[in-house]
Amino acid sequence: MTTLGRVALYLVFALTAYAAVAGVLAGRRGDRRLMRSSRNAFWTALAATLVAVVAVEYALVTHDFSLAVVAEHTSRRLPTGYTLSSLWASEAGSLLLWLAVLTGASALALHQNRRRNRELMPWVAAVLGGIATFFAGLAAFVSSPFAHVAGGVPADGAGLDPSLQNPYMVAHPPMLYLGYVTLSIPFAFAMAALVTGRTDARWLVSVRRWTLVSWAALGTGMLLGAHWAYVEIGWGGYWAWDPVENAALMPWLAATAFLHSVIVQEKKGMLKVWNMVLVSAAFSLAVFGDFLTRSGVVQSVHSFVQSPVGPYLLAFVAATLALSTALIIWRLPLLRADHRLESVISREATFLFNNLLLLALAFAVLWGVVFPILSEAVRGVRSTVSAPYYDFFLVMFGLPLLALTGIGPLIAWRRASPDSLVRTFRWPVVSAISGAAFLWLLGLGSSTAGLTALSLCIFVTVTVGLEFARGTAARRALGGGSIPRALVDLVGRNRRRYGGYVVHLAIVILVVGVTASSAYSTVREAHLGVGQSMQINGYTLRNAGVFQRQGPNYTYEFVRLAVTRGGSAHGTLEPGQRVYDTGQIGNEVDIRSSLPSGTDLYSTLQGVDRNGSGGVSVKVLVNPAVGLVWLAGAVFLLGALITLWPDPREARQLARRYGELLARSGA
Amino acid sequence: MTTAAAVAAAAALVMLAVVVVAWPFVSPEREQQEERLSEEDRRRLALAEARDAAYGSLRDLEHDLRTGKVTRADYEVERDRLRAEAARVLRELDRLR
Structure with a gap:
């Protein structure tokens, strides 16, 4: 074989x-x-x-x-x-x-x-x-x-490797690869459009669905990877701004920007050069991400050991950038916009701002990834870019992006008048301000960024809710029928728009989950003898002894922690360590999730006293609302599927547009 | 799998690939040359896109009016502009037909 x-x-x-x-x-x-x-x-x-x-x-x-x-x-x-x-x-x-x-x-x-x-x-x-x-x-x-x-x-x-013996590792890499690799298709279409001079919107229609596939696969792959890190690595979090995590995030951000700006080109004939740049950037970033994973230039739990393919991949990225830049410059006369931006208060302007922020975030992440590599190459000293750097830019660019998620859908194309702005934004703004005041009274004002993020989440949720409610009412006014029927009809006739809104809701759920689980998490570490207890956020955890269990290719040594809250039993946690037949050792966390709050009681075994006393060192976290992060993944997939679902009306329109005119030439 | 079987399977794979790749050159096909778009076709195509974009914008505008995103006065101004744009494109398309 x-x-x-x-x-x-x-x-x-x-x-x-x-x-x-x-x-x-x-x-x-x-x-x-x-x-x-x-x-x-x-x-x-x-x-x-x-x-x-x-x-x-x-x-x-x-x-x-x-x-x-x-x-x-x-x-x-x-x-x-x-x-x-x-x-x-x-x-x-x-x-x-x-x-x-x-x-x-x-x-x-x-x-x-x-x-x-x-x-x-x-x-x-x-x-x-x-x-x-x-x-x-x-x-x-x-x-x-x-x-x-x-x-x-x-x-x-x-x-x-023990950390790879996890069901999420079966699905996470193929999903990410599907995302990375399928970005080749939009890139190939873009280059073909430039070579042939067929820079009309036809190539965009062909690649939009492939970009959606890449974008959905990358998003799902990142969430699967985040869940793997959460249940396997044992530090209690799910995103560490690891270079290889960032490698998937960068093309995803570029693809997100493209999926928004493509709408402007289709509707207004604008941003043609920009779309070419985004498609090339997304593909180049995907291959660059592959370089980061395979070359061994970054230290990561996700990367492979150093391999000989690194220089080839880097040369390929350089060649890709050179080719796409040369073709774009050559075809600039064909890529002139059909219309100009008439007002900064218009939907096309919000798409443009959204694109600039997404690209700014992508390049801030890129700089954070390449700076240690450049620093080592130039000065011989490896610098570290840690979480505060990324968190700063996430807040700087992420919060305005979140605001635009709510603003964009409510603004009219071309130009919005002050009257229409007041009318469309009054309820979302009043809701966000009232929500902010309520959250501040609840004591959540300790983090300005957190409070702002949660208030913006309310703003976006209300705008999305209003979009669905007003759209359904308009549909009923036109065609009658029940509310559910009108809603299904509305979404069915505007899959891209309403599927996109569902994705916006997923982003809101994700932001709430990330904000709550990172800003309001509690951690305790303790040494517990057999029978001793520790307290955390109202939970009591008692060491009920150290045990061993045999797995298919390992022995699992774990501590049984009996959990009670308010005097009633809440089951047990069994964090431990697997000792594999090969001699490898892997830590295993144990998590108890409570629904519907999505709060996790998260435990890891730090060490076992080797004197046979049954004493253990444990680390326990209470992560509020972390379940929302995973729920966001499910909603994200639902929105992506709605957007991806074929629309026969669009297919008919395209057939008419291109078929009637080009039938003679067969093009 | 023995080495002989592996070599035979590899040879069969290569043969299959050659046949599949060469098939278009030996199979009977009426049209073998691709016709290219003329400059007039390209202009017609651009106008068809502009026509569909104007229709789409009119549909979006109706939706925006019904969902309260534009006032009636803004709607009427924008509707007239889009209709004029669509009419101009249709005239030019007719001229090319």
Whole structure:
């Protein structure tokens, strides 16, 4: 199987290189056969990549320790599920996963557009082929999953890192990769539009859904990663501004900006250059994020050890930026705006401010990530950019962004008059001010930023609520029917708008969860002998003894903490330590969540007295409203799905617009 | 899997790829050349987009009026402007037909 897998990878390299060349020739000559051949090359590249994936998985499940990816990341007693998912625990294996997603997404995008965008598609194939050739080259020649171990074949593997033996690690990396990799599709369309001069809005329509897929996958992937950090790492939080976390955040911010500014281009013919810049930036940041994860230049719980692919990835980012900048400059005359911004009090202006803030935040994060690297390169000293730096910019740019989330939907296009502003904003503003006063009276004024964030959350919630209420009323006035029927009809006819509002609600829920769980968390550490208790926020935790339990490939040593509150029992917590057969040690937290407040009682075992007394050191946190962070993820997905759901009316309109005019030419 | 079987499977994979990639050149297809857009087509396309954008803006304006985001006076001014824009685009489209 190893031989087959290796040949399959060489074949992927050859096929994607052919697809790129055939794409260029098809674009230059207008030859449909070459285009079909290029498209077929992507499908066969996908099939060959899957053969390579199966070959690696076969090696993993049959414990072929002659391969480095198997020997270094699995062991004989590793449960089968984790054995299969250890494909992406290694740098080389995760590169193969990246390639599988890339060839699959490319083949699908080309297939979807086989009868549309015919002038663009050869160049889309050329760009995607170029990208895939690069990654296939890395997987085949630089960091192969079929590389053998140095020295003799070991009898057993080193085992999977304990922190990766978690169900969230099965889903988190593939989801992030789906997000990173599918940003290639909008980038390829943008470059094809620039090469062909087809800078009309057609390419935007084709890539909007792919950008939504990337953006939803990155968002979901980040939340899965945050939950993994929360339940696995044991420090009590879920976001640490880790460089690799930031690597996913940066393209997500750029994609968020694009999803807003694309509306302005579609409706007003403005921000054409800006949209090209955003698409290029999102893709470049995604590859840069891959560089951060793989190169070993940053220290992170998420990153791989140093690998040889780093310089190649950095060169690829530089080439991408150079190519996209050159093409944008070349096509500037075609990217002139159809209209000018007439007033700063208009919806297009709020979209513009929203974009500037999102990009400013993305670049503040980027600077925080690259500064330690630059500092080490220039001065030879590694500096650290820690949470206060990021928190400062999050407040600086995040709070105005939150305000714009509420302001944007209520402002009319082109220009809003003072009368309409007073009428639309009175209730949201009055609600936010009243809410702020109420929260201040509750004693939440200790954090100005926290109080401002929560007040803005009220403002946004009221604006979104009003949008749904007024829209439903308008729908009923037009078509009659019940309120639920009118609401469904309203959302169904305006999926992008109302799906977007649901995402805005998810952001509000996230902000409330993050604010409450970070600003109002309580921490206690204590040493407890058997029978001794500690108190925290009204909870009493008693050491009921230290026990051991046998797992599939580990022994779990844990303390049983009996929890009571107000005299009534609230179950037990069992934080502990897993000692794996391979000798690796992993800490395990135990969490008790209470609904509906979403407050978590979070416990970790810091140490066990080795004198046999049963004494333990524990750390316990009460994290209020942290459940809202995970609820935000579910609402975010719901909003993304509403936005993504195909709209037959839009499809008909596009068919009419492009079909009637271009039928003659077949373009 | 034996080495011989692996080599045979690899050879079959390569053969399959060659056949699939070469298939468009051997299969009968009537239209083999892509027609390109003329400058007039591009102009027509830009006008169709402008027409749809104006219609979309009119729909949004109606929605904004019904949901109270614009006053009646603002609505009437903007509606007249958008209608004039749509009419101008339609005239130009007719001229190109």
